Amino acid sequence: MFVKNAEKYTLVSNVGTVNLPITLDCGQAFRWQKITNNSFEGVAFGVYTKITQIDENTLRFDNITDEIFSDIFYDYFDFSRDYDSILSTLSNDKMLKSTIEEYGTIRILRQEPWEALCSFIISACNNIPRIKGIIERLCNLFGERAYEGFYTFPHAERLAKLTNEDLAPLRAGFRVPYILSAAKMVANGEIDLDKLKSTSLEEAEKSLMQINGVGKKVADCTALFGLGHIEAFPVDRHIKRICDSCYPLGLPKFFHPYEGIAQQYMFHYQRMVGEK
DNA sequence: TTCCAGGACCGGG
């Protein structure tokens, strides 16, 4: 690992391969704003930064120190995991092989648990541009200023005090009461998201599905993108279509325990072919 | 106007 800290940016190389644009904009996170084809800006864990892809092994983080990178973004990008090795294994599947070759390394982001849960409650029966809009209004209205024009994701404790009317400006429709019920259960400790990081996936799903508005799909997205359960395999309508046609007898055994990574390639693949 | 979007819930069969 090589980290070079200059006056106002941190250059990171040789911590693992990554396709930055796809990783940040493949539908697992909703808050990164594209500046150019290879640079994005946004807020994670309360910290604003601008990230630029220099090459497959090198990222530039503007506005943060090397310590902030080590404390926050190293884990956020799941750099402790050896994706080259995992992707090599997953490439034993014909369809995944061509997708991996085309798109490179899509990393599973380790997002804030509450942000992941809340975001995927909002994702229900919704499209990605509108999900992004709702979440942006949520942060702008109830988050804290992290940088000029950028706000943190509001904590569950903050949202738990609000009413349906307070959230009306989000224009989130039938999802508003779901957001509030989740916020209350997280804020009062009925759901302990950090604890669910170290339970079994089944235990985490079971706990999350106690929340009104959280079914298996949203629970699995929360487990995968917010709790580090890399074996979680969220099945939405796109993934179901692929599974029915490509894996009618179930997923190949050797996907385990990296079903979550396989899922993200399948989802991105389906998104790309669907755009034609 | 109708259809659709990273679902979940509820009712009836």
Add this chain to the structure above:
DNA sequence: CCCGGTCATGGA
């Protein structure tokens, strides 16, 4: 267990 209707919103 599985089926259809329903839930708001907005772009195509």
